[in-house]
Amino acid sequence: MEKFRTLTSTAIPLNIENVDTDQIIPARFLKATDKKGFGDNVFRDWRFHKDGSINESFILNNKVYSGSILIAGDNFGCGSSREHAAWAIGGYGFKVVVSSFFADIFKGNALNNGLLPVQVSKEFLEHLLQDVTSHPETLVKVNLEQQTIAIEGSDLSEMFAIDPYKKTCMINGYDDIDYLINNKKLIEAFEANKIY
Amino acid sequence: MSKKTLFDKVWDSHVVDSIENGPQILYIDKHLIHEVTSPQAFNELENRGIPIFRPNQIVATADHNTPTLNQDQPVKDALSRHQLEQLSINCKKNNITLYELGHKYNGIVHVMAPELGITQPGITMVCGDSHTSTHGAFGTIAFGIGTSQVAQVFASQCLLLTKPKSLRVTVNGKLKKGVLPKDVILYIISKLGTNSGTGYFCEYAGNVFEEMSMEGRMTVCNMSIEMGARGGMIAPDQTTFNYIKNREFAPKGEAFEKKVAYWKTLPTDEGAVFDKEYHFDAADIEPMVTYGTNPGMGIKISDTIPVEENPSFKKSLAYMDFEAGESLINKPINYVFIGSCTNSRIEDFRVAANFIKGKKKADNVTAWLVPGSKQVETQIIDEGLKDIFTEAGFELRQPGCSACLAMNDDKIPQGEYCVSTSNRNFEGRQGQGSRTILASPLVAAATAVEGKIIDITKHLN
Numbered sequence A: 001m002e003k004f005r006t007l008t009s010t011a012i013p014l015n016i017e018n019v020d021t022d023q024i025i026p027a028r029f030l031k032a033t034d035k036k037g038f039g040d041n042v043f044r045d046w047r048f049h050k051d052g053s054i055n056e057s058f059i060l061n062n063k064v065y066s067g068s069i070l071i072a073g074d075n076f077g078c079g080s081s082r083e084h085a086a087w088a089i090g091g092y093g094f095k096v097v098v099s100s101f102f103a104d105i106f107k108g109n110a111l112n113n114g115l116l117p118v119q120v121s122k123e124f125l126e127h128l129l130q131d132v133t134s135h136p137e138t139l140v141k142v143n144l145e146q147q148t149i150a151i152e153g154s155d156l157s158e159m160f161a162i163d164p165y166k167k168t169c170m171i172n173g174y175d176d177i178d179y180l181i182n183n184k185k186l187i188e189a190f191e192a193n194k195i196y
Numbered sequence B: 001m002s003k004k005t006l007f008d009k010v011w012d013s014h015v016v017d018s019i020e021n022g023p024q025i026l027y028i029d030k031h032l033i034h035e036v037t038s039p040q041a042f043n044e045l046e047n048r049g050i051p052i053f054r055p056n057q058i059v060a061t062a063d064h065n066t067p068t069l070n071q072d073q074p075v076k077d078a079l080s081r082h083q084l085e086q087l088s089i090n091c092k093k094n095n096i097t098l099y100e101l102g103h104k105y106n107g108i109v110h111v112m113a114p115e116l117g118i119t120q121p122g123i124t125m126v127c128g129d130s131h132t133s134t135h136g137a138f139g140t141i142a143f144g145i146g147t148s149q150v151a152q153v154f155a156s157q158c159l160l161l162t163k164p165k166s167l168r169v170t171v172n173g174k175l176k177k178g179v180l181p182k183d184v185i186l187y188i189i190s191k192l193g194t195n196s197g198t199g200y201f202c203e204y205a206g207n208v209f210e211e212m213s214m215e216g217r218m219t220v221c222n223m224s225i226e227m228g229a230r231g232g233m234i235a236p237d238q239t240t241f242n243y244i245k246n247r248e249f250a251p252k253g254e255a256f257e258k259k260v261a262y263w264k265t266l267p268t269d270e271g272a273v274f275d276k277e278y279h280f281d282a283a284d285i286e287p288m289v290t291y292g293t294n295p296g297m298g299i300k301i302s303d304t305i306p307v308e309e310n311p312s313f314k315k316s317l318a319y320m321d322f323e324a325g326e327s328l329i330n331k332p333i334n335y336v337f338i339g340s341c342t343n344s345r346i347e348d349f350r351v352a353a354n355f356i357k358g359k360k361k362a363d364n365v366t367a368w369l370v371p372g373s374k375q376v377e378t379q380i381i382d383e384g385l386k387d388i389f390t391e392a393g394f395e396l397r398q399p400g401c402s403a404c405l406a407m408n409d410d411k412i413p414q415g416e417y418c419v420s421t422s423n424r425n426f427e428g429r430q431g432q433g434s435r436t437i438l439a440s441p442l443v444a445a446a447t448a449v450e451g452k453i454i455d456i457t458k459h460l461n
């Protein structure tokens, strides 16, 4: 996994609530047996019309907006457990997703793939969406060590929460497998003494 | 001693270790896998040179991507075929039991595991599929995981997790005629919303669930994830024990009795405290339908669509081509799907057959009946339900996830409505541009016969 400390970038405002994983990556693209290429199909049915032509009105197709931070409406990533959703968002080039609420499984999947979910208050999210929408050049700064997100050149900033263990993993680029196999002895001892 | 919930008891007995200021190592008893979310996990382990730790605690099936016609022939779609072949290769290489396409135990992962007795009270179970919550019907901690976590369980039979908070939904009273378990859970989600359960594990309590069959309990627990909860649980009782007894992988004889004695200690202690509680009255529940693009957007079938100003709400109605304030009664419907891990068990087909018997499917309707497993398919034939369906003009297909997520050829065309017994009405879930209305098997069967949505409550004598 890639290490993550800080990121300063312009952002793309996706002002839609309840974005589910079927929108992030539709099921028909789940037939691959590796993790590559999902970025090409992220938000596929919003980015393209059914005939394959580009949907100019969708925010990702608006050339004015760019950057590796995605700012999304409340309850992002609900629905299926497909990790392909995190691969697709990461594969497209995002490193951070900001929302006022994340679905559990999506959040875990993102963290396991070096994609940082930043949960902010509804008010902050609204400011962020407004600022970035009206001023696409706005820089958003995310600092994982200090757990802060800020709009550069303004005094607008907020702290965000992250599990301390997951934070260490992201900063160092470790994953859970490393941790678990280092604890095999404990696991075997548990198996030998199961009480149920 | 402190009072514990059912969830506490099962969770606490599976904690291997706790990291200071961090997650716990939770032991996983059973790991179910399927073709879509496992290949990258197998690759990950292979690339890192890590062996599968406990292959005999893993069971595999092919379900998401399988055709529901001509299963005896090679799968036509090359990518799907490759994914299925990859699963067979991975299972063979790693000594994992696989019920592949055509096997007498093949089926949707959440249908086949309970019916084989793999699902048991008091254990922990995971699968790379969010509807793993289904198995909670047995008093099991069961939840969906991502592919990285599939790899973690492969490597260590454990997961690193923070213990979720507890939530209890109690429904007491007497359910009205025509109100099925599906309506109960659609009603609960319509009241609580799609993220009320996020961060929680939910227990369902009250006489309504106590009186439900195991099939009904599975329907309810299945949709826990649609209110954001990782899982749902129902206390094991005599109904649970009777269901498990004598199934293929259930303990037998004295071993079974010993287990039952343990399972009886699992229900939530009187006076145990939940982080959040909700109460509903069974008499308030009616047959339900959804009108929007998330499962929380549900109404009583005789109600009208609410009026809201929120842009996401409006976007959703625009997608569905419905008007705020209108009723869904008499909406013409051209597609009906009875299937998915929510409603593809034998009881669901009995309900449908009971309504359909002696009637005919409307000409405008394409109706797919897709059993959840080979065993359900066999039961449908043995009980004579297939004849009822065929006479009424319905097509009984072969088992799989099918139009629930439309990964195979079973897709609802652009712009068409489908009354579906599945669990998600997201945009395009059943095919690009398709419009899904979630309902019970009874409402689905009635829609297929009438060719439009009817107020089922007026048609029950």
Ligand code: SF4
Residues within 6 Å of the ligand: B063, B064, B108, B109, B110, B129, B131, B340, B341, B342, B400, B401, B402, B404, B405, B422, B423
């Ligand atoms: S039937 Fe649908 S919800 Fe159930 S496992 Fe299959 S795809 Fe998932």
